[in-house]
Amino acid sequence: MDQLISIFGQGLSNGFYPVPQQAIGVGSAFEVSPHAQDLVYHVLVPLSPPPGHAFHLELDAAGVLQRNCCVHVELLCTDTREQLGEDMLCFLHHSEEELRRKQDPSLLHTLCTGTYLDVDKTVHWFYRSMRVAWLLLPQSHHWHLMLQPSGRSCRLSRDQKSFMAEVIFGVRQGDSDVFGSQPTEVGIPSTTWLETYIVAEAKFFRHISRQAPGDSWHYKCLQLLSRILVGAGFSSYALKMVVMHLLSTVPLTQWCRKDFWRMMDTLKYLHCSLDTKQLNHFVIGNERFPMEISLPSDFRVAEAPNLFQHLASNPDAHMKAMQEYVHLLLQLKQMLV
Numbered sequence: 001m002d003q004l005i006s007i008f009g010q011g012l013s014n015g016f017y018p019v020p021q022q023a024i025g026v027g028s029a030f031e032v033s034p035h036a037q038d039l040v041y042h043v044l045v046p047l048s049p050p051p052g053h054a055f056h057l058e059l060d061a062a063g064v065l066q067r068n069c070c071v072h073v074e075l076l077c078t079d080t081r082e083q084l085g086e087d088m089l090c091f092l093h094h095s096e097e098e099l100r101r102k103q104d105p106s107l108l109h110t111l112c113t114g115t116y117l118d119v120d121k122t123v124h125w126f127y128r129s130m131r132v133a134w135l136l137l138p139q140s141h142h143w144h145l146m147l148q149p150s151g152r153s154c155r156l157s158r159d160q161k162s163f164m165a166e167v168i169f170g171v172r173q174g175d176s177d178v179f180g181s182q183p184t185e186v187g188i189p190s191t192t193w194l195e196t197y198i199v200a201e202a203k204f205f206r207h208i209s210r211q212a213p214g215d216s217w218h219y220k221c222l223q224l225l226s227r228i229l230v231g232a233g234f235s236s237y238a239l240k241m242v243v244m245h246l247l248s249t250v251p252l253t254q255w256c257r258k259d260f261w262r263m264m265d266t267l268k269y270l271h272c273s274l275d276t277k278q279l280n281h282f283v284i285g286n287e288r289f290p291m292e293i294s295l296p297s298d299f300r301v302a303e304a305p306n307l308f309q310h311l312a313s314n315p316d317a318h319m320k321a322m323q324e325y326v327h328l329l330l331q332l333k334q335m336l337v
């Protein structure tokens with residue numbers, strides 16, 4: 001990804017397009033793989049504004065669990081910024097005529113709808129540029145770059161499609177590890193981005209791995225459980241939250257291979273959460289979230305959203321979730337035997 005982003009960046013130096021930064025590995029297969037046989041790795045590429053532009057994430061607090069946001073693109077005065085080079089004209093203070101003759105259009109005229117960065121236009125630009133950069137890499141002989149049918153994300157895959165890397169991109173919220181990222185589903189307005197904590201979560205797992213003994217099994221535990229979870233009603237995200245809660249309470253020395261019963265603890269915690277219909281988000285509203293991971297200022301003191309809120313208001317969904325839990329438990333017991 002780093003090679004790709006580097007070529008990608010060089011090829012774009014002439015226009016005023018978002019600038020891809022170093023990619024961040026945000027999850028291995030346990031995160032979002034819908035099919036048990038596929039391994040999908042996720043990489044997030046942060047996008048920075050080009051010279052003369054600024055990005056502002058405008059949050060919409062309507063959804064509690066999934067906040068939407070828009071990326072407002074602002075033009076900045078560059079008259080006093082000598083480091084930008086002599087050739088750059090200020091988008092605010094030069095005439096339209098001069099700008100049209102001498103300079104590439106601003107981002108507002110290429111990838112925006114109104115003054116907002118447009119998801120669909122950005123994905124297509126990203127994919128087109130990736131394709132050009134991709135062909136210059138030797139890996140392109142064995143790996144294929146595809147735009148997903150939704151038209152909103154791209155994947156790199158080996159010939160057999162059993163190993164894939166999904167590339168998503170995001171705009172950083174301030175200087176925090178929280179991003180606005182493109183929704184990968186269709187049907188969401190093209191100026192709507194989704195707030196994602198996936199980078200903060202990945203950093204939490206790295207933080208744990210640095211402290212855990214070498215034979216720690218916490219990742220494997222999450223992966224194995226996610227595998228048997230496929231098809232069940234609760235998301236792998238809920239399971240990830242459970243494991244994160246346990247990792248911050250159960251001593252790390254108790255996650256080694258011989259303690260594989262930790263998987264049973266994970267399910268017990270899940271059971272208790274289902275029973276009480278309460279599973280708090282681990283990143284939002286958690287004052288104990290490691291300080292070294294940067295969150296927006298109000299995050300740690302906010303009220304933690306309940307991931308099982310929907311179960312409290314829907315008895316049928318709750319009953320179904322409990323049945324699926326029993327099924328999960330049996331599968332796990334079978335696997336352990």
Ligand SMILES: [Zn+2]
Nearest residue numbers: 077079090093
């Ligand atoms: Zn100016």
